[in-house]
Amino acid sequence: MRLISFDVFRTLGFPDTQVIKPDHFLRHKDELRAADWVLFPEYWQLNALVHGLKCRVFPSEASYRIGHDKIEMTRAFQAVAPLNTPWTMIEANGPRERELVWDAMPLPFVAKRPRASMGEGVWLIEDRAGWKRYCESADVLYAQEYLPIDRDIRVVIVGDRVVTAYWRHQAEQGFYNNVARGGRVDHSPVPAVATELALRVARDLGVDHAGFDIAMLAGMPYLLEFNRLFGNQGLNQGGALKQAILDHLSRASTPKDPHTPLDPTPPWPIAV
Known part of the structure; x- marks a missing residue:
């Protein structure tokens, strides 16, 4: 190649x-x-x-386009996995919309800036003053229900395969699971429903290089976001990512047999 x-x-x-x-x-x-x-x-x-x-x-054009903006990403998640997507409100940043979101969202809730990564641009809104500060800095209002978790799962997808999956425990200051913000990596086994969800959504959306962040709540996996360019702190398999990319490029360069059956797709939502 x-x-x-x-x-x-x-x-x-x-x-x-x-x-x-x-x-x-x-x-x-x-x-x-x-x-x-x-x-x-x-x-x-x-x-x-x-x-x-x-x-x-x-990565694929879909990986770029969808991964570039959390608003577009969330709407894509809602299209292919609505029951696995946390309740989210996306509104213009106007006085009426600020009140609409404030009245609808139970405290605490999460507010995000559409274009940020590594835990930046994410706020835990616990009171009216915090909501006001967020609104004054936001172009668009993005509010999402708070999931009471102390860890999440990072699932690394390359092509149509899972390269690795691991837990990310909450940082000492709380709320953030991102390794860049003090989160701790744990390679204990993760539920199969989490990796299955990430893989199915990646396939549905045409995303071929991403680190999906998934929360587990009462046995149900929830899509938080994915990062097209993810850190390698949790990749404890030396060279695995490089080889996975090269294998995917090689497979994708080879014309497929038209008689090869399609992979079966389970019904949504994925749950235990």
Whole structure:
């Protein structure tokens, strides 16, 4: 395979891979057109690469588009797994909408900024003053029911396979499970329903490189979000991610037998 990468660190050790700086991509249009795969471009490059140069990109375009914005992500979750999506209100940030959300959401509840990661841009709203501070900083109101958990599950998906799954315990200051905010990784076995949910949703949405965050409540898995570019702190299998990516690219490059039966899809929601 002829590969071109825009992220030297995420593709370190990949064979037959040319690395190009994102800002210089228009100097390499012929190489990009000839490549089998273009790996880890910046979000702002997508339209030029996919629609202009007809490149095949990894992660998939759906991984970029859906993963770029929590509002679009939540609506996608609601479309394919509504009973596994926490109750969420998304409204314009106006006086009437602020009161509407405040009156509807039981305390405490979670408010988010649509474009953030690693636990940034997430607030636990416990009183009117906290809601007012959030509203004053938000462009759009995004409020979600609070799930009383002290850990969540990270499921790493590459292609149509689960690479790994592990628990993330809450940080000492509470609320945040993100490792970047002090959360603790635990490799104890996770419920199969969590990995099954992440894999099915990834397949339904066309997402092929993501770390899904899933909460378990009374045996039911709930989709919190996914990150297209996830940290590797919980990946205790050296080289597994790289090999999973290369295997996926190879499989996706090979035409499928039209007589191969489709995978059966279980009914929603997934539950024990």
